[in-house]
Amino acid sequence: MLPEQEYDYVKHLALYRLEKAKEDYNVAVLTLEHEQYRSANNRAYYAIYHAITAVLAIDRIAFKRHKDTLGHFNKEYVKNDIFPREIGHRVAVSQEIRQASDYDDFYIATKSEAAEQVETAKMVIDLIETYLNQKFIEREKSI
Numbered sequence: 656m657l658p659e660q661e662y663d664y665v666k667h668l669a670l671y672r673l674e675k676a677k678e679d680y681n682v683a684v685l686t687l688e689h690e691q692y693r694s695a696n697n698r699a700y701y702a703i704y705h706a707i708t709a710v711l712a713i714d715r716i717a718f719k720r721h722k723d724t725l726g727h728f729n730k731e732y733v734k735n736d737i738f739p740r741e742i743g744h745r746v747a748v749s750q751e752i753r754q755a756s757d758y759d760d761f762y763i764a765t766k767s768e769a770a771e772q773v774e775t776a777k778m779v780i781d782l783i784e785t786y787l788n789q790k791f792i793e794r795e796k797s798i
Contacts, residue, residue: 662794665713669787672709676702676780683773692764693756699772700753703746706776706783713790725750738782745775 683698704721707728711717714731718724725746733743749772755762 669709669712676705680776692769695769696756696772699776700749702776703779706780
């Protein structure tokens with residue numbers, strides 16, 4: 656691929672993944688409103704995960720396992736202060752809660768916990784959307 660074509664592909668992939676994150680976030684909000692807290696936790700986590708994969712798309716990086724994706728994000732973006740450290744912690748908590756919500760038969764999802772996960776998803780999406788827009792503007796100015 657030519658550099659410009661590659662950039663267009665990467666940009667569209669990142670925007671597609673961000674859109675997926677927003678769709679998952681919207682479902683998380685709806686399930687929270689309908690008191691389906693396990694589902695809200697799940698969709699909030701996937702909103703976060705897809706937003707993070709949007710960031711990795713612009714670096715042309717992909718992993719098969721979620722833990723590798725999140726680990727790379729923390730190592731390259733959180734520890735290097737591109738994103739606030741609070742985000743790294745909140746993403747880790749979201750992953751743990753999603754695991755419990757999906758696989759632990761005795762886990763009781765609460766409204767407050769689900770609301771916090773939805774809030775985290777919104778925060779991550781907003782930060783990542785701002786970051787991606789800045790990257791796109793920088794790239795387009797350099798052309």
